[in-house]
Amino acid sequence: MxxxxxxxxxxxxxxxxxxxxxxxxxxxxxxxxxxxxxxxxxxxxxxxxxxxxxxxxxxxxxxxxxxxxxxxxxxxxxxxxxxxxxxxxxxxxxxxxxxxxxxxxxxxxxxxxxxxxxxxxxxxxVTGMPGLTAYFGLLDIGKPKEGETVVVSGAAGAVGSVVGQIAKLKGCRVVGIAGSEDKINYLKDELGFDAVINYKTTENIREELKAACPDGIDVYFDNVGGEITDAVISLLNFHARVAICGQIAHYNDTEIEMGPRFLPYVLKHSILIKGFIVSDYADREEEGMNALAQWLKEGKIKxxxxxxxxxxxxxxxxxxxxxxxxxxxxxxxxxx
CATH class of the missing domain: 3.90.180.10 (Medium-chain alcohol dehydrogenases, catalytic domain)
Known part of the structure; x- marks a missing residue:
């Protein structure tokens, strides 16, 4: 020692x-x-x-x-x-x-x-804080149903990659947003995402999202915030659910940035937006860990x-x- x-x-x-x-x-x-x-x-x-x-x-x-x-x-x-x-x-x-x-x-x-x-x-x-964050944020707030479209920002990160895989297990169409070709290829080829958008190279992220989500967006798991979230909000379906997990686009801001005023759209479409932290679910930690460990053991989560x-x-x-x-x-x- x-x-x-x-x-x-x-x-x-x-x-x-x-x-x-x-x-x-x-x-x-x-x-x-x-x-x-x-x-x-x-x-x-x-x-x-x-x-x-x-x-x-x-x-x-x-x-x-x-x-x-x-x-x-x-x-x-x-x-x-x-x-x-x-x-x-x-x-x-x-x-x-x-x-x-x-x-x-x-x-x-x-x-x-x-x-x-x-x-x-x-x-x-997978069985720690990032996995539990993905598990509870998606399943408790997002409540994905088979056949729905789930969009994940920061999709190649520790939380986002697990979110997308759980959404696939639930029978959803999963669209990821990431920032490099290596990440794009990993999400599509290894994790089975249905579509992935490179936000750093796209000329119009809203139009690419619209093309990737022809039936609109039912669940949005937000790890990023910023312009990506602005684009997603305008494509949310009636009764869509949004889990606000992270806002990494803003963590180093020194001034408050003015973004689109989207609350009228949220009102008209009866959209649920909820921020959360994993400790909100401390009393259900064992439930989440057991489910994630089982999926990991079965090879359902990579x-x-x-x-x-x-x-x-x-x-x-x-x-x-x-x-x-x-x-x-x-x-x-x-x-x-």
Whole structure:
């Protein structure tokens, strides 16, 4: 075991797009677990777009990161010291922990991961927060019915790719929106999307959506916002449902942008628009995890991971989310 613990701190609150100066690396002593606690060695950590919001001090659904303290996020790690009743050295666990080589956590905040059931990284993806977000957002808000058309923005990301596959399992026509030819090909050839639009190369996204959705749009799963959502709204059918999951197009805005006033259209077409976060469904977490794990086991859900090695590269992995670098889930491998 190393004698030092590297940590990634929030150095300052960014204005607009974060950069390298947003982060600070420090070395500290490895902490000792107290009663009922364990010491966890980080194996993989997750980087997610929602973390950008926590870098600001504006009031939101999640407590802001504190300047000068470690960033936190989804982690899969190994218990290396245990003062807990139900966890032993060598157990694999997942939780929201520090961006660090080692973290101390109370037993009740950790969930054991069975490394024989599936690759441990899936606890940060298909059966973790992104998968649960897709499951509840689509099924509880979108309520897709067989034969309906489902449109997903950010379709090649960790959440969007699972949304599209669940919609296919429900017998829907699925149209994805993504930003590179590699992503387009992956969604069509490997995940079975019916149509995919490259928003970076299209001359008119509304017209391409209209062509891809000849019967209109019944369900829209929104990970992006911005001009893409403006185009989708105008094509929604009567009694369409919209799940607002993310707004990555706006996370680095420094001014409020004026968009189309679409509420009259929403009113006339009796459209449901609902924003949500995965913790809204905390009491149903087991339901979602069991369903996703079963689909994964049966090969009904496929996944792709983009893994960058080294804690020192975690900030760049995070910034890559806003460059559109990742295909599937973006992870950082910290140790073996």
């Amino acid at each position: 190393s004698k030092k613990n590297r940590q990634v701190l929030l150095a300052k609150r960014p204005k607009g797009l974060p950069d390298d100066s947003t982060f600070q690396f420090v070395e500290t002593d490895i902490p000792e677990p107290g009663e009922g606690e364990v010491l966890v060695r980080t194996l993989y950590l997750s980087v997610d777009p929602y973390m950008r919001g926590r870098m600001s001090d504006a009031k939101s659904y999640a407590e802001p990161f504190k300047v000068g303290e470690p960033l936190t996020g989804g982690v899969v790690g190994e218990v290396v010291k245990s003062n807990a009743k139900n966890l032993s050295e060598g157990d694999i666990v997942t939780a929201r922990l520090d961006w660090a080589d080692y973290s101390v956590a109370k037993e009740e905040y950790l969930r054991k991961v069975d490394p024989d059931a599936a690759p441990i990284t899936t606890a940060l993806y 996944y792709k991971e983009n893994i960058i090695e080294g804690l020192e590269n975690a900030p760049d992995a995070f910034l890559g989310l806003f460059r559109g670098d990742n295909l599937g889930k973006q992870l950082v491998k910290v140790s073996n």
